[in-house]
Amino acid sequence: MGEPPYRAAQILAWVHRKRAVTFEEMSNLSRALRARLAADFVLARLEPAFVADSADGTRKLLFHLPAERGVRAAAIESVLIPQVDRPDDARDRLTLCISSQAGCGMGCRFCATARMGLVRNLRPAEIVGQVRAGIALAAPTALTNIVFMGMGEPLANYGPVKTALEILSAEWGYAISPRRITVSTVGLAPAVSRLIAETGVNLAVSLSATTDPQRDRLMPVNRRFPLAGLLRACRELPLPRRKRITFEYVLLAGENDADADARRLVRLLHGLRVKVNLIPFNPFPGAGFAASPRARILRFQAILRAHGIGATIRESRGQDIQAACGQLAAARPAA
Ligand code: SAH
Numbered sequence: 001m002g003e004p005p006y007r008a009a010q011i012l013a014w015v016h017r018k019r020a021v022t023f024e025e026m027s028n029l030s031r032a033l034r035a036r037l038a039a040d041f042v043l044a045r046l047e048p049a050f051v052a053d054s055a056d057g058t059r060k061l062l063f064h065l066p067a068e069r070g071v072r073a074a075a076i077e078s079v080l081i082p083q084v085d086r087p088d089d090a091r092d093r094l095t096l097c098i099s100s101q102a103g104c105g106m107g108c109r110f111c112a113t114a115r116m117g118l119v120r121n122l123r124p125a126e127i128v129g130q131v132r133a134g135i136a137l138a139a140p141t142a143l144t145n146i147v148f149m150g151m152g153e154p155l156a157n158y159g160p161v162k163t164a165l166e167i168l169s170a171e172w173g174y175a176i177s178p179r180r181i182t183v184s185t186v187g188l189a190p191a192v193s194r195l196i197a198e199t200g201v202n203l204a205v206s207l208s209a210t211t212d213p214q215r216d217r218l219m220p221v222n223r224r225f226p227l228a229g230l231l232r233a234c235r236e237l238p239l240p241r242r243k244r245i246t247f248e249y250v251l252l253a254g255e256n257d258a259d260a261d262a263r264r265l266v267r268l269l270h271g272l273r274v275k276v277n278l279i280p281f282n283p284f285p286g287a288g289f290a291a292s293p294r295a296r297i298l299r300f301q302a303i304l305r306a307h308g309i310g311a312t313i314r315e316s317r318g319q320d321i322q323a324a325c326g327q328l329a330a331a332r333p334a335a
Contacts, residue, residue: 013172046129057082058318074102074119075330078130079323095145096134100161101152106186107220111326112284113151121157127164148183151328155191189225189233196237204246210264244273251292252281262303275310282324
C-alpha cells in the first residue's frame, strides 16, 4: 500500500496482540490509513457457534467456517482442558487443543474424525482464530499450552500450520513460546524432520502399534511411512538435549495392549529420548473397538517403566461431551 514496513508490524500487533475488532481503534495509524484499511479489508473473527461444557471442566468449542475464496464451508472443534493429569505437578495448566484440518484424511480405524474424511485444510487465520477464541473464553485465566491434537493431521497441512506457529509465537502475535506448543502427527516422516528443523515446537508421534502389519491395519498411513523409516527419521532429528519425543499409544483391548506389544515397544524405542503417553481408547458410536481394562493399561505402563521408559496415562477428559481424544466429529449435540 506504499506504507513504510514498520506499519505492517503495527497493524499485526493491533490484529493479534491487542486483538482490535475495528481499524478505527488502531490509534497509531493515520486517520487516512485507517479509512483505507477499512475500505479494503475486513477484520474477520472466529466465534464459537456452540460451547459444550463437560462435568469435568473440559469445554468444547464448535466453529462454523464460512465458505470463501474458493474454499468450502466446514465445521471444526477445539477443546479447552484444565489439566489435572499430572498430579505430581503443582502448576495449573490450561491447555487448548486445536484443529488443523476440517475432518481428516489419514483414516485411523479407531478415530471418529477419520470417519468424516478430509473436508478441507484450514487456513492460518482459521488455526490462529481458534486460539484467539480460546483465549477469550478462558479469560481471565491464561492459556498455558497449545496442542495440535484436535481434528486433522497438522503435517498434511504443513504451510498453513507453520504460518500459524509463527503468528502464535511472535511478539506481535500471541507471544506463546514454542516450548508450550506441541504438534502431534501420525508420522509423515519427511514433514516430521522438516517441522523440527524449522520450528522449536514439541513433537508427539501417534504410534499405537509395534509391527507393520498391525500398524497398517490400525493406521493406513503406515503403508506410506512404515515403522522403520519413521523411527529412523525420529532418531535423526536435531533435537535439543533437554527435549524428548512423545509417543502416543492408544490402547485397544485385544489389538495392541498385550505384554508382547509393550516389550516390542521398548525395543522399537531403544536409544531414543522419549516419553510414552498411553491413551485409553475413547469410544464413539460404531467404533468397533473397546478400551483396555484398567489393569491391562497399568501392566502395559509397568513394563515400559521397568525398562526405563517414562510412561504416563492420559486420563480421558470431556468424554461426556464427545470432546476426548478421537471423538471430535463436529456434530452439534441434539437439543
Ligand atoms: N492427526 C494427529 C493429531 C490428532 S492427535 C495425530 O494423530 O497425532 C489425536 C490423538 O488421539 C492421536 O494420538 C490419536 O491416535 C488419538 N486417538 C484417536 N482416536 C482415539 C480414540 N478413539 N481414543 C483415544 N485416542 C484416540
